[in-house]
Amino acid sequence: MRHKTELTSTEETLKNFMLEMFDFDSLKKAGIYSKEIKRKDYQAQADIVCHYFGYKTVFEYGAKEVRCHLSVSNPEPKDNFVTVFPNIYE
Numbered sequence: 779m780r781h782k783t784e785l786t787s788t789e790e791t792l793k794n795f796m797l798e799m800f801d802f803d804s805l806k807k808a809g810i811y812s813k814e815i816k817r818k819d820y821q822a823q824a825d826i827v828c829h830y831f832g833y834k835t836v837f838e839y840g841a842k843e844v845r846c847h848l849s850v851s852n853p854e855p856k857d858n859f860v861t862v863f864p865n866i867y868e
Contacts, residue, residue, distance in 0.1 A: 789820070792836070796820045799839055799866075800827060840866035 785793065800823065805811045810830055815822055824836040833839065844863040853859070 792824060793820045795837065796823055 802811070802817055802823070805823075805827075806813075806815065811823065811826060815826065827836050827839065828834065831839070843865050845860055846863070847859055848861050850857055850859065
């Protein structure tokens with residue numbers, strides 16, 4: 779029988795991912811997490827993130843490469859204006 783405080787490997791993976799990728803205080807301050815959400819309720823946090831961003835699973839976060847155009851004042855001809863953020867799984 780599992781002790782109540784022990785987590786399954788799936789729960790532990792979710793906990794670690796949420797702690798690494800989503801800052802609880804920032805998301806709560808931004809209003810994404812409600813006042814009722816608990817700091818250690820990782821499944822509820824993941825459900826909210828999925829709903830907010832339209833993910834099927836929270837592990838979709840960071841799965842796609844992001845390319846963004848950065849503005850530079852006084853650019854040089856050699857300056858690269860597109861920054862690439864690789865996906866987190868590579």
